[in-house]
Amino acid sequence: MTETSYPPHALDGITVLDAATLVAGPLIATYLGEYGAEIIKIEQPGSGDPIRQWGSSKDGVNLMWKSLSRNKKSVSLNLRAQRGQEMLRQLAATADVLIVNTRPTTLRTWSLTYERLSAANPGLVMVHVTGYGAGGPYSDRPGFGTIGEAMSGFAHLTGEPDGPPTLPGLMLADCIAGVHGAFAVATALRYRERTGNGQLIDLSLLEPIARFAEQATLTYDQLGVVPGREGNRWSISVPRNTYQTGDRQWIALSGSSPTIALRVYDAIGRPELKEDPEYADPSRRIQNRDAVDDLIARWVRARPLTEVLARFAATGVAAGPVYDAAQLMADPHLAARGTFVTVPDEDLDRVRVQAPVARMSRTPGQIRHLGRTVGADNTTVYGRLLGLTSQDLQQLRSQGLI
Numbered sequence: 001m002t003e004t005s006y007p008p009h010a011l012d013g014i015t016v017l018d019a020a021t022l023v024a025g026p027l028i029a030t031y032l033g034e035y036g037a038e039i040i041k042i043e044q045p046g047s048g049d050p051i052r053q054w055g056s057s058k059d060g061v062n063l064m065w066k067s068l069s070r071n072k073k074s075v076s077l078n079l080r081a082q083r084g085q086e087m088l089r090q091l092a093a094t095a096d097v098l099i100v101n102t103r104p105t106t107l108r109t110w111s112l113t114y115e116r117l118s119a120a121n122p123g124l125v126m127v128h129v130t131g132y133g134a135g136g137p138y139s140d141r142p143g144f145g146t147i148g149e150a151m152s153g154f155a156h157l158t159g160e161p162d163g164p165p166t167l168p169g170l171m172l173a174d175c176i177a178g179v180h181g182a183f184a185v186a187t188a189l190r191y192r193e194r195t196g197n198g199q200l201i202d203l204s205l206l207e208p209i210a211r212f213a214e215q216a217t218l219t220y221d222q223l224g225v226v227p228g229r230e231g232n233r234w235s236i237s238v239p240r241n242t243y244q245t246g247d248r249q250w251i252a253l254s255g256s257s258p259t260i261a262l263r264v265y266d267a268i269g270r271p272e273l274k275e276d277p278e279y280a281d282p283s284r285r286i287q288n289r290d291a292v293d294d295l296i297a298r299w300v301r302a303r304p305l306t307e308v309l310a311r312f313a314a315t316g317v318a319a320g321p322v323y324d325a326a327q328l329m330a331d332p333h334l335a336a337r338g339t340f341v342t343v344p345d346e347d348l349d350r351v352r353v354q355a356p357v358a359r360m361s362r363t364p365g366q367i368r369h370l371g372r373t374v375g376a377d378n379t380t381v382y383g384r385l386l387g388l389t390s391q392d393l394q395q396l397r398s399q400g401l402i
């Protein structure tokens with residue numbers, strides 16, 4: 001393929017129906033939409049996706065919604081009604097990907113199973129996001145990311161040794177599932193290119209985050225040891241912690257690489273410790289972690305953040321400040337990379353959001369617009385895909401279907 005024959009976006013020509021709610025399923029569609037897929041967001045008429053009511057809002061407009069629904073066309077459809085279910089089947093017959101997070105029994109009741117939909121569209125890739133995945137005794141239970149964070153072992157490992165299990169202050173399990181789901185869709189589409197066949201992707205909220213915490217299960221399986229909470233420390237790497245500076249800021253430091261770990265002693269003015277086995281040998285350094293931590297903490301505590309960071313940078317130590325949101329968005333490196341971009345918006349005038357994460361040299365991601373109002377694209381989408389006229393749409397509105 002010549003350079004000029006590459007499409008503007010990697011997923012141009014792919015149509016995705018985002019009929020899921022909240023975060024994990026919709027985030028899969030968000031990622032695909034950044035790289036060119038046409039995303040049609042399907043919401044309940046009136047209130048729309050419940051995520052529209054979560055978290056911070058400005059002038060009655062939900063901020064999370066604006067970013068999560070970037071690049072998506074919005075249509076309303078009452079899936080609780082038989083006519084709405086029929087319309088979704090018609091839409092799925094024209095689509096490449098369908099994303100849902102309805103319970104398995106509900107999909108069967110609504111005749112929206114993969115077996116039913118793929119009979120009309122063998123190339124359909126369908127993602128079914130649930131709390132626990134299909135096939136086990138929990139399959140039909142309601143499940144949210146919080147439960148996945150707890151059952152995966154993540155919360156058990158997070159927090160201080162003498163404190164309670166700690167849940168993250170963000171939708172971590174959902175976001176990890178979203179990354180796995182987007183990868184799975186891309187893989188399924190590649191398979192379809194070779195065979196013409198779509199497939200069902202069964203994705204739980206529990207298993208993706210459990211995969212990220214696999215160090216604990218490997219340790220238990222092979223050594224019979226259940227790892228516990230260590231705060232900001234880590235049993236396999238020293239130094240690794242957060243430290244408070246003299247001006248009451250915080251830094252994080254990692255010595256995961258043996259050579260980088262030893263540079264800490266140069267930074268704090270104790271180069272002789274690189275020759276002391278108690279501090280230099282990785283295994284003995286782990287056993288001696290309290291002394292190592294105390295040396296670093298006392299040195300950091302005596303200096304302001306700027307001096308600490310400058311010294312660590314000069315000696316090649318892997319360290320960075322613990323940012324809040326304002327500090328993150330003001331960082332000069334992220335500014336130079338364009339990590340946060342300002343996007344015009346019909347409701348909020350201008351919103352600064354994070355740009356697509358993967359920087360692709362030939363087919364870069366793009367934010368064309370932010371989240372729209374419920375049903376903003378009913379006329380365009382239903383007219384193009386289902387051939388519905390304005391009179392048809394008016395009748396559907398009067399029946400509470402859109």
